[in-house]
Amino acid sequence: SAVISQKPSRDICQRGTSLTIQCQVDSQVTMMFWYRQQPGQSLTLIATANQGSEATYESGFVIDKFPISRPNLTFSTLTVSNMSPEDSSIYLCSADTGTSGGKTQYFGPGTRLLVL
Amino acid sequence: QKEVEQNSGPLSVPEGAIASLNCTYSDRGSQSFFWYRQYSGKSPELIMSIYSNGDKEDGRFTAQLNKASQYVSLLIRDSQPSDSATYLCAVKEGGADGLTFGKGTHLIIQP
Numbered sequence: 001s002a003v004i005s006q007k008p009s010r011d012i013c014q015r016g017t018s019l020t021i022q023c024q025v026d027s028q029v030t031m032m033f034w035y036r037q038q039p040g041q042s043l044t045l046i047a048t049a050n051q052g053s054e055a056t057y058e059s060g061f062v063i064d065k066f067p068i069s070r071p072n073l074t075f076s077t078l079t080v081s082n083m084s085p086e087d088s089s090i091y092l093c094s095a096d097t098g099t100s101g102g103k104t105q106y107f108g109p110g111t112r113l114l115v116l
Numbered sequence: 117q118k119e120v121e122q123n124s125g126p127l128s129v130p131e132g133a134i135a136s137l138n139c140t141y142s143d144r145g146s147q148s149f150f151w152y153r154q155y156s157g158k159s160p161e162l163i164m165s166i167y168s169n170g171d172k173e174d175g176r177f178t179a180q181l182n183k184a185s186q187y188v189s190l191l192i193r194d195s196q197p198s199d200s201a202t203y204l205c206a207v208k209e210g211g212a213d214g215l216t217f218g219k220g221t222h223l224i225i226q227p
Contacts, residue, residue, distance in 0.1 A: 001162075033214045042204060043160065045214035058214070092159055094215075103148065103208075105215055107159045 002027055002097045004108035012114045013083055020079045021111045023093035028073035030096065033105065034066070037090040046091075049076045083115045118143045120207050122218035130226050135192040137221050139205030142186070148208040149181055150215065151190045153201045160204055164190060195225045 003026040013019050023032065034046040047057045047068055055068040069077045080087050090110045096103040119142040129135040137151070148167050152160035164179040166172045166188070172179045178191040188207075192199055202222050206215040 031212055035214075042217045042219045043206075043215070045216070048212070048214050050212070090159075104150070104162060104165050105206075105208075106162060107152075110159045 001104075002029065002095050002106045004093060004095055004106060006093060006108040006111050008111060009109065010112040010114075012116065015084050015115055017083055018079055018081045019083065019113060020077050021091055021093075023076045023078070023108055025074045025095045027097070030073070031103075032070060032076045033094045033096075034068065034076070034078045035092045035094065035107075037092060037110070039089070043092065046078070080113065083113075085115045088113055088115045118146075118207070118209070118216045120205055120216050120218035122203075122205050122221050124219055125222040126224050127221055128224045128226055129195050131195060131197060133195055135195045135199065135223055135225070137190040137192075137203050137205075137223065139188045139190075139218055140186055141188070141205075141207045141216075143207065143209060143216075144183075144186065145209050146183075146186075146207045147210060149179070149188045150206040150208070151177075151179060151188075152204040152206060153199075154204055154220065155201045163203070192223075197225045197227050199223060200225045 007022045032049045035043040047055045049055045049070040067079045092110045094105045094107045121140045151163045154160045166179040166181045176193045180189045202220040204220045205218040
């Protein structure tokens, strides 16, 4: 398994501002992922972050709104840009661990974001 | 579009009984299947992973996979009040892919 930490754990932000969320894994991993969980909803994949290449975004998510960095094999950041109240969610990062025959994703504790 | 379907519940089960949670998925190319447990205000915690047809047991938990029917289930034996949570079914198509989640089933174990 992997131990994943996120910072900040929560934040309250004003609309129009940006917030960068950090994700740290305790071991080197190839793939990291960012998810959003809106209030009362399940998790939705935002993007996949592979070290050394551009992040791959899911339908409905764009790089200008959610820029992602992946500078090394243990760290990634997600920025929520030009925030609006609709961006109020829990943002979770995850990492794949295990062999190619059976990779498993573990999640960080999440960042709870409230946009006023 | 990939879809994962779960009954949202709530599913109420007496303490000590077997809880049965079900999930269907639309993408026949899916290769990996997971059950996560999520307590209110917490992040998802991995309960079981299953990659091939059949049953996989881990303690009180058994995951069942039927790729022909595109069906995954989770059985919880000897249910405890601490098992009360939302159970998320998640599916992965390939090794480098993210997870597609169902909406989750809210399970309540009644003492």
